[in-house]
Amino acid sequence: MGLTGIQIYKLLPQTNCKECGEPTCLAFAMKLAAGKADISLCPYVSEDAKAKLSEATAPPIREFTIGTGTNAVKVGGETVMFRHEKTFFNPTPVAVMIKDTESDDVVASKLERIKSICFERVGKKLCVDMVALKNESGDKAKFMTLLEKASAIDKPMIIMTDNLETLKESAEKYKDKRPILYAATSANADEVAKIASATGLPVVAKGNGLDEVSSVTAKLASAGIKDIAIDSSAKNIKDAVKDNVFARRASIKQKIKEVGYPTFVVVNEITQDPMLEAVIAAGLISQYAGIVVISDPDPAKILPITVSRMNVFTDPQRPMVVEQGIYPINNPDENSPVIITVNFALTYFIVSAEIEASRVPCWLMIMDTEGLSVLTAWSAGKFVADAMAAYVKKTDITQKVKHRKIIIPGYVAQLSGEFQEELGEGWEVQIGPREAADLPKFLKMWKL
Numbered sequence: 001m002g003l004t005g006i007q008i009y010k011l012l013p014q015t016n017c018k019e020c021g022e023p024t025c026l027a028f029a030m031k032l033a034a035g036k037a038d039i040s041l042c043p044y045v046s047e048d049a050k051a052k053l054s055e056a057t058a059p060p061i062r063e064f065t066i067g068t069g070t071n072a073v074k075v076g077g078e079t080v081m082f083r084h085e086k087t088f089f090n091p092t093p094v095a096v097m098i099k100d101t102e103s104d105d106v107v108a109s110k111l112e113r114i115k116s117i118c119f120e121r122v123g124k125k126l127c128v129d130m131v132a133l134k135n136e137s138g139d140k141a142k143f144m145t146l147l148e149k150a151s152a153i154d155k156p157m158i159i160m161t162d163n164l165e166t167l168k169e170s171a172e173k174y175k176d177k178r179p180i181l182y183a184a185t186s187a188n189a190d191e192v193a194k195i196a197s198a199t200g201l202p203v204v205a206k207g208n209g210l211d212e213v214s215s216v217t218a219k220l221a222s223a224g225i226k227d228i229a230i231d232s233s234a235k236n237i238k239d240a241v242k243d244n245v246f247a248r249r250a251s252i253k254q255k256i257k258e259v260g261y262p263t264f265v266v267v268n269e270i271t272q273d274p275m276l277e278a279v280i281a282a283g284l285i286s287q288y289a290g291i292v293v294i295s296d297p298d299p300a301k302i303l304p305i306t307v308s309r310m311n312v313f314t315d316p317q318r319p320m321v322v323e324q325g326i327y328p329i330n331n332p333d334e335n336s337p338v339i340i341t342v343n344f345a346l347t348y349f350i351v352s353a354e355i356e357a358s359r360v361p362c363w364l365m366i367m368d369t370e371g372l373s374v375l376t377a378w379s380a381g382k383f384v385a386d387a388m389a390a391y392v393k394k395t396d397i398t399q400k401v402k403h404r405k406i407i408i409p410g411y412v413a414q415l416s417g418e419f420q421e422e423l424g425e426g427w428e429v430q431i432g433p434r435e436a437a438d439l440p441k442f443l444k445m446w447k448l
């Protein structure tokens with residue numbers, strides 16, 4: 001970051017050929033400056049300019065991936081202090097720690113839960129993202145056994161050991177799964193850098209406070225290691241928040257490269273109280289934590305932490321939407337009621353959950369209102385009679401049901417007459433309840 005749109009424009013070919021999808025090179029430069037385009041979209045930019053621009057447009061907090069395949073997580077990549085300035089990009093992964101001193105039963109039960117816990121909220125899956133494996137015993141064989149068991153659940157791994165030989169062996173054995181190595185310290189940074197460099201793996205730089213962390217990241221960076229997370233070893237909430245905020249501010253506002261990495265917080269070293277652990281983890285996620293580690297995969301912790309994370313990492317400029325279409329719920333047939341509503345994700349999930357709970361088979365028609373809720377879409381002219389009728393007519397709902405009745409939300413009851421007129425002869429528009437919670441009662445009484 002750091003170059004203005006005009007500075008970037010000077011590095012572009014300035015031919016306005018439009019191949020990048022923008023009408024002019026200046027428009028493309030402005031998008032690059034705002035972080036909304038990628039330099040690779042311009043096929044004519046010189047290699048020299050590309051190198052300068054890649055450097056200049058890279059996020060101030062290093063972005064990298066841990067793990068492989070569909071469970072891989074991306075960390076870092078943030079470009080702003082506050083979510084309302086733009087958005088936050090990569091949701092903080094939640095890792096659960098397993099120590100090699102824990103019994104086989106505890107390990108098996110933790111792994112099973114880490115693998116299976118997954119909640120769904122407004123269409124997003126909320127799961128445990130990573131597994132942090134700690135060589136608490138100091139015994140290499142024990143730790144390797146734990147790694148082997150954990151590797152089977154296919155979640156990105158954090159390899160935590162103080163023993164360089166164990167770190168080297170495990171990094172080599174599991175490098176194809178792209179774990180992150182924990183940790184490089186001022187005492188071992190050179191050796192850990194060699195392991196990270198040979199295996200291509202990311203690494204956590206650890207120190208007592210950000211000053212020491214900075215000296216470790218500087219050593220790693222000079223050895224060519226780019227994918228780094230930072231752990232300031234905070235032992236209380238105040239220090240953890242302070243270090244997270246300082247690192248974010250220093251990297252974004254002052255462009256201090258040594259702390260321009262996602263932070264790594266071991267929450268179970270801050271508290272042993274299980275519920276306080278969840279509160280602290282959720283709090284730190286809202287205060288810039290890049291990765292959080294907690295002690296166990298208790299659903300009573302995972303749900304609040306991940307829901308609170310979701311609130312931080314949604315794009316404030318883009319409402320959450322579901323796709324326009326006809327959704328069958330509870331196996332509807334040609335005699336089932338038809339309900340129409342907007343495509344605001346929260347509306348869809350609340351309405352569909354109530355229909356499901358009613359056990360009444362229904363066709364739920366979701367209309368694209370650009371993610372606006374019922375009343376907002378109505379007042380913005382997007383959920384109004386003519387648009388709704390046009391949408392209904394273009395679908396194949398008349399082939400799915402033999403009746404011509406359609407239920408609208410009670411909040412837009414005033415539309416019913418006009419909507420019926422727009423739909424044409426034979427249609428009957430019925431007014432549903434205002435609140436989704438009243439839908440089950442309404443549907444149970446509905447008659448063809």
Ligand code: SF4
Pocket residue numbers: 012013014015016017018019020021022023024025028041042043044045
């Ligand atoms: S593709 Fe490159 S040269 Fe063409 S308009 Fe875009 S920025 Fe300019």
